Amino acid sequence: MEIKRNILLNPGPATTTDTVKLAQVVPDICPREKEFADMMKSLRADLLRVAHAPETKYTAVLFCGSGTINIDICLNSLLPAGKKVLVVNNGAYSSRAVEICQYYGLPHIDLRSSVFEQPDLDAVAKALDDNPDVALVYTTHHETGTGILNPIREIGAMAHAHGAVFVVDTTSSLGMIPFDMEQDNVDFCMASAQKGLMAMTGLSFIIGNEAEIRRSKDYPKRSYYCNLYLQYDFFERTGEMHFTPPVQTIYATIQALKEYFEVGETAKFARHRRVIEAIHKGLADMGLREVIPLDLQSGLVASVLYPDDPNWDFERVHDYCYERGFTIYPGKISTTNTFRLCALGTIDVPDIEAFFQVLRQAFDHYHIALPAQYVSK
Numbered sequence: 404m405e406i407k408r409n410i411l412l413n414p415g416p417a418t419t420t421d422t423v424k425l426a427q428v429v430p431d432i433c434p435r436e437k438e439f440a441d442m443m444k445s446l447r448a449d450l451l452r453v454a455h456a457p458e459t460k461y462t463a464v465l466f467c468g469s470g471t472i473n474i475d476i477c478l479n480s481l482l483p484a485g486k487k488v489l490v491v492n493n494g495a496y497s498s499r500a501v502e503i504c505q506y507y508g509l510p511h512i513d514l515r516s517s518v519f520e521q522p523d524l525d526a527v528a529k530a531l532d533d534n535p536d537v538a539l540v541y542t543t544h545h546e547t548g549t550g551i552l553n554p555i556r557e558i559g560a561m562a563h564a565h566g567a568v569f570v571v572d573t574t575s576s577l578g579m580i581p582f583d584m585e586q587d588n589v590d591f592c593m594a595s596a597q598k599g600l601m602a603m604t605g606l607s608f609i610i611g612n613e614a615e616i617r618r619s620k621d622y623p624k625r626s627y628y629c630n631l632y633l634q635y636d637f638f639e640r641t642g643e644m645h646f647t648p649p650v651q652t653i654y655a656t657i658q659a660l661k662e663y664f665e666v667g668e669t670a671k672f673a674r675h676r677r678v679i680e681a682i683h684k685g686l687a688d689m690g691l692r693e694v695i696p697l698d699l700q701s702g703l704v705a706s707v708l709y710p711d712d713p714n715w716d717f718e719r720v721h722d723y724c725y726e727r728g729f730t731i732y733p734g735k736i737s738t739t740n741t742f743r744l745c746a747l748g749t750i751d752v753p754d755i756e757a758f759f760q761v762l763r764q765a766f767d768h769y770h771i772a773l774p775a776q777y778v779s780k
């Protein structure tokens with residue numbers, strides 16, 4: 404079967420291998436069969452290996468939904484009565500966590516700081532000192548909207564010194580850059596199958612401290628479908644998801660994990676690294692400017708400032724590239740107009756070089772000046 408290969412430079416879903424795509428074409432199966440439960444059991448064990456989370460202490464709980472379901476579940480399920488959430492917020496994804504707290508009416512502190520910088524650790528320490536009732540500290544590892552990598556290890560150490568549980572949104576970092584549950588002081592991390600694992604949409608998972616999940620059994624119940632303990636307990640008793648799982652996505656994820664371990668973490672991380680370096684180089688060669696300083700970047704997302712050119716029109720440039728098999732992604736960072744190029748999927752340096760040829764043709768076609776023009780120096 405010939406499947407057209409698109410190069411996705413958007414922040415997920417990512418370009419996948421054909422073997423992962425085709426892994427979804429399987430005989431029909433009822434997911435209540437033992438065969439399917441056995442598959443999910445080894446899938447959950449493999450997810451722990453990706454996060455370097457020892458199975459003596461951690462467990463992986465699967466959910467049917469996009470990555471945001473994990474944020475929702477962790478926040479609504481892991482807060483004891485009478486306690487507060489501290490959200491260390493320097494971007495769109497931590498802001499989403501704040502909105503979830505608002506929707507559930509969870510007592511929370513929105514410790515907001517500039518989206519162009521890492522959070523101020525002194526401010527985190529002060530917020531914890533001032534608020535002894537914080538029981539859950541939350542942040543985002545890689546703020547996908549900007550490309551900033553946050554200092555989770557340091558924040559986690561502070562959370563633990565305070566006696567709080569540390570929950571981190573690792574959706575756009577897990578399986579792509581180094582992460583270690585214990586060394587990074589993380590109690591709960593999360594991702595979905597279509598990002599670092601390069602599988603399909605519809606399966607999300609939370610990896611977390613099993614004793615903390617058990618403890619949450621007696622916390623206030625704020626959601627039925629999105630309760631962590633309920634889903635964990637069902638898996639423990641039956642090996643199954645409480646409700647219908649995304650069957651075909653699970654087949655694809657199992658294949659993707661097989662490929663993940665075959666390639667190996669070191670080689671995969673190195674590939675993501677050379678892809679982003681090719682992106683940095685291509686941008687610099689065209690005179691296009693990045694918004695976030697290199698030393699703050701995750702190495703997975705480049706945020707590019709729109710050129711100050713009367714002929715620049717993101718939509719037209721996007722469409723030109725899209726028609727040729729390359730997807731780029733718009734995104735405003737506060738009031739700054741940017742687009743993003745991401746190094747997520749199964750792509751390599753030649754794909755990026757081919758993309759920059761097309762991007763240059765687009766500039767040429769629409770008479771956008773090269774090198775790219777900016778008003779400020």
Ligand SMILES: *Cc1c(COP(=O)(O)O)cnc(C)c1O
Pocket residue numbers: 414415469470471472496543545546547572573574575595
């Ligand atoms: C992609 C992503 C999510 C999940 O977004 P969905 O649209 O629900 O898939 C959550 N957090 C981060 C940091 C992400 O990059």
